[in-house]
Structure formats: structure tokens, C-alpha cells
Amino acid sequence: MTAAGCLGMACTGNIGPVIGVAAGDGGASSTSGTGGDDPPTTADATITTSGVTGSVGCGGLPEDDTDGDGFTELQGDCDDCNALVNPNALELATVGGDGGAAPEPVDDDCDGIADNVPGPCDDGLPLDDADPLNAARAVELCKMASGPGDWGVVSAAWVMVDGSPPPAQEEQLANFHLGHGLLPGFGPNVTPKGGARLLALSSGTARQQDDEGFESPSGFDKRYEGDFPDGFPKDPRDCGDLVPAKPSDPTAIEITLRVPSNVHGFSFNVNYVTYDWPYACTDFNDYFIAFLSPRPTDLIDGHILFDGASNAMSINNKFIEVCTCEGGPPCNLDGLMYACPRGTRELLGTGFEGRAGTSWLVTSAPVEPNQEIKIRWGAYDAGDHLLDSTGLVDNWRWLTDEDVKVVTLGDRPEL
Structure with a gap:
């Protein structure tokens, strides 16, 4: 795979002009009532x-x-x-x-x-902040909708990956909340793409190795199960007759937004790391999901995070490039080839050393001006409580181009 690889329904051109946007309590949800973003990668993209x-x-x-x-x-x-x-x-x-x-x-x-144009609004947010509106602020969604006609964040809620409420049992709920974190980085070599914090969502603990509450991603059993989101399970290509197992230990967030009147799309950065390496093509491979509602035209569901072969985000995704193996790279995992061009430097200090990830990617999707939308990000184990995975989200940007596509691109220098 080349450094210019892309992912999604369309892999042509760029994602159009981009503009940073300004987007509770410790319970499951919060509703809104200002702020913005000035992502460093979009300083000239106005x-x-x-x-x-x-x-x-x-x-x-x-x-x-x-x-x-x-x-x-x-x-x-x-x-x-x-x-x-x-x-x-x-x-x-x-x-x-x-x-x-x-x-x-x-x-x-x-x-x-x-x-x-406002700047970021996530400086000083606590790592373990339980307010979902602050999770929105961590990805540069800061402006709150002030009423029915105003654009911005309408509400935010912690949910399971299928959109249902978190578990109610006390120990399970505490473990659920360990699955999200507002981090200043993920190890010393993965820094936020916008503002001072990024949002981490994990089937284990959304923590760096030295953070309080960290548990090894080799397997943190949160002691609860979940249901598939719409359109799942998705069978990975080139994996034979694999049938992915049901979600275990899921953690997700769902944010409701009203789109500005001069906007036609959005983008965000995502980075996925998994302890599943090198166990590709198994029923127990974990997933990171990104759902948009209403769903974009030509998608059978609202899932917008997939590669050029329509693989959802797991160890079997073609964007896995942070990795290594004995005698390689390239690495041959039962017939699946991984070039691993980025090595494993980005995994230092994360607990995922020796495993695999994608590095930062950027995903875009279309919306209609003044439309109310929902975005749901989440992570889950598949069928067990072992070998956890974590997804990082940051740097939400509104797009003003009128021809935005569902597409994910590598967000990194040429290798």
C-alpha cells in the first residue's frame, strides 16, 4: 500500500476546502447551550x-x-x-x-x-472527564446550538456501539467509563491533530501506559456484552468464510449536531491501534466504528470508516501500517500482506508495543446545510474480553465544498 492510499466510496481528488469549527455531567448524556477550532493542518485551507x-x-x-x-x-x-x-x-x-x-x-x-474564527476549546480538560459534551470539545466540536434553528452541538451521550444506553450495573458502568478518555496524546509520538486533547475510545481502558486507571490491552475484562450496530457483522475481504463474533466490552459516544448553513460536509482524524496483531482473519478481531445518521447516499448503512476493499476498521483493514514482524517487513499473516512502512515507534508508551495500528487518517462525509445529524464513534472486542483495541478521534472540521464524498485518506508525509 502506498502512502497516498485512500479508503471509502471515492478515492479521487481532495476533500475540498476545510474550516475548523467551534463545537454535563458525569452521566450518560448532556445537551447544549461556544467555541471553535483552528486545526494546524487547515491554516491555509479557508x-x-x-x-x-x-x-x-x-x-x-x-x-x-x-x-x-x-x-x-x-x-x-x-x-x-x-x-x-x-x-x-x-x-x-x-x-x-x-x-x-x-x-x-x-x-x-x-x-x-x-x-x-474561534480557536480550540479543549485546553485543560481532565483525562477522565465523564461529560460527553467535553468529549465533543476534545475533537474541536465546541459551539453549542442555542436553539432549534442554531447550528452546533445539540446533545451528546455515552452509548454502546449499537446506540443503546451503557450498562446499568455499577461495576460494569465504571468499567464502561474507563473505555473513554480525553488524552493529551497517545504515547510520546502520537499528538493531537487539533487543540490540546484527543478523544480515545477503547474496548479496554482509554489510557496511556503511565495514566491512572491503565490496564494492559492484552485483555481487560469489563464484564459486559453488547449488540451489533446496524450493518454489522461485516465480513473482512480476503478472510474466507469468517463470521465476526458479537461485541464485548463496547464503549461509544453519539453526538447530535446541526449543520451550518454554508457547509456541505465534514472531516475528522482517526487513529486505530489493536492488540490483535498478528492474529488476522479470526472471529475475534476487534472493530472501531464511525456511524453517520442520516446515512450518506449509496451506503447500505451509515458506517463511514472503511478501506478501498470495503473492510471496516480492524486488524484486517488495509491501513494497518504501524507494525513489524520477525524477518520482516513485509509481514505475511496467513496470506494477508502488510508492508508496515511506519515501524512501531508510534506505539511506544501506549501499552500496544509490538502490536499494530494505522497512524493518523482523515475521513470525510457529506451533509446538507442546516441538517441535523448524528455521529457515533465506538470500539468493541469481538466475542471475548481479550486483546483490546483503541480508536483515537480528533480535529473535526466542517467542509464547504459542495462535492464531499465518503472517503478516508492517509494523513501523513510521504514515506
Whole structure:
């Protein structure tokens, strides 16, 4: 597999202009009531908005929605000639110009200040914070929807991978909550892609090796079971007649969002590590899931994290590149070939030393402006309570391109 490998329904071009976004208690869920993100990888990936202001020359009255964006001047639309400017728009940094004068800054969200793109909001969050809204903030989802028409985070809840509530029994619930963490990194060599924290979800403990609460990923038995999410089990390609086993020790989060009026998609970074290495193609291989609802067109379910051969995220995924083996790489695991171009440096300090992972990837998916969506991330063991796996999520970005596809790309330098 090359460093430019890609994953998903479409593997052409880039994921379009990207913009960072600002997105309780210790129970299972929280609802919202500001903030943002300024991911370092997207500093130059902004777009220029129209410099037109006011509705002069557009016709209509202050009570008319002249540009058809759902807002009138009386409702706070500061540019009723431009459908991309209204109180429910994402603020964009105005850039561009072809060697001439710089374009006039635009107040996209009509809050009275142009180009006030907010920064991250996850500095200082505790590692074991149980508020799911703070888990959203850890991935740069900080802006809270203030009402039925406002964009941002509507609610967040800890769930099982099928979307059902966490286990109620006290010991099981405590073990469930060890399966999520807001980490400053994952070992010394895996750092957040945006802000100061990343979200870890694990079928074991979502902790680094030196963190309080860490248990070896060789097998932390949380003592509860779960059910398959929609569309699962998914049979890995090139694994014969394998039938993946039911979820054990699942931990997941589901976040409900309302999309800004000038946005057509989103992306996030994901990194998967597993203790299953080198046991590929078994019924007991673990999974990391990412579900989007409503599901994108042409997907039979809402699962959006898969490789070019339609493999869901497990040891059998073609993005496993952080690995090594005796006499290799390349590594031949019962006929499955792994080039392992990144070695195992990224596993140091994680408890997964000598095992395998993907390194950072970036996944994108389409949405409709002003649409309410749900994203669910989660990890689970398959059929047992051994050989745990952990998924890292970070750096949510809204995409303004109108042709966003379900696609995952390697997010790393050329090798």
C-alpha cells in the first residue's frame, strides 16, 4: 500500500476546502447551550466569501428573504444578497486575491465581527472527564446550538456501539467509563491533530501506559456484552468464510449536531491501534466504528470508516501500517500482506508495543446545510474480553465544498 492510499466510496481528488469549527455531567448524556477550532493542518485551507454587504440592488423588503437562505434582514441577515451569509453560517477567514487588493473581510455569521474564527476549546480538560459534551470539545466540536434553528452541538451521550444506553450495573458502568478518555496524546509520538486533547475510545481502558486507571490491552475484562450496530457483522475481504463474533466490552459516544448553513460536509482524524496483531482473519478481531445518521447516499448503512476493499476498521483493514514482524517487513499473516512502512515507534508508551495500528487518517462525509445529524464513534472486542483495541478521534472540521464524498485518506508525509 502506498502512502497516498485512500479508503471509502471515492478515492479521487481532495476533500475540498476545510474550516475548523467551534463545537454535563458525569452521566450518560448532556445537551447544549461556544467555541471553535483552528486545526494546524487547515491554516491555509479557508475560502474567500463574497464582499457584498447589505441588500442594495437585490430587491425586496427587510421582511423578505431575498437570497433564500432562510433569514430576513429583520431576522438578523446582514447580507440578504448572499445566501452564504446569515446568522446560521459558519464564520470563515477571508483569504484570497489575485495579486491585487485583499478582499474585504466578511462577517459570515452576522455577529458584527468579520473573520472572528474561534480557536480550540479543549485546553485543560481532565483525562477522565465523564461529560460527553467535553468529549465533543476534545475533537474541536465546541459551539453549542442555542436553539432549534442554531447550528452546533445539540446533545451528546455515552452509548454502546449499537446506540443503546451503557450498562446499568455499577461495576460494569465504571468499567464502561474507563473505555473513554480525553488524552493529551497517545504515547510520546502520537499528538493531537487539533487543540490540546484527543478523544480515545477503547474496548479496554482509554489510557496511556503511565495514566491512572491503565490496564494492559492484552485483555481487560469489563464484564459486559453488547449488540451489533446496524450493518454489522461485516465480513473482512480476503478472510474466507469468517463470521465476526458479537461485541464485548463496547464503549461509544453519539453526538447530535446541526449543520451550518454554508457547509456541505465534514472531516475528522482517526487513529486505530489493536492488540490483535498478528492474529488476522479470526472471529475475534476487534472493530472501531464511525456511524453517520442520516446515512450518506449509496451506503447500505451509515458506517463511514472503511478501506478501498470495503473492510471496516480492524486488524484486517488495509491501513494497518504501524507494525513489524520477525524477518520482516513485509509481514505475511496467513496470506494477508502488510508492508508496515511506519515501524512501531508510534506505539511506544501506549501499552500496544509490538502490536499494530494505522497512524493518523482523515475521513470525510457529506451533509446538507442546516441538517441535523448524528455521529457515533465506538470500539468493541469481538466475542471475548481479550486483546483490546483503541480508536483515537480528533480535529473535526466542517467542509464547504459542495462535492464531499465518503472517503478516508492517509494523513501523513510521504514515506
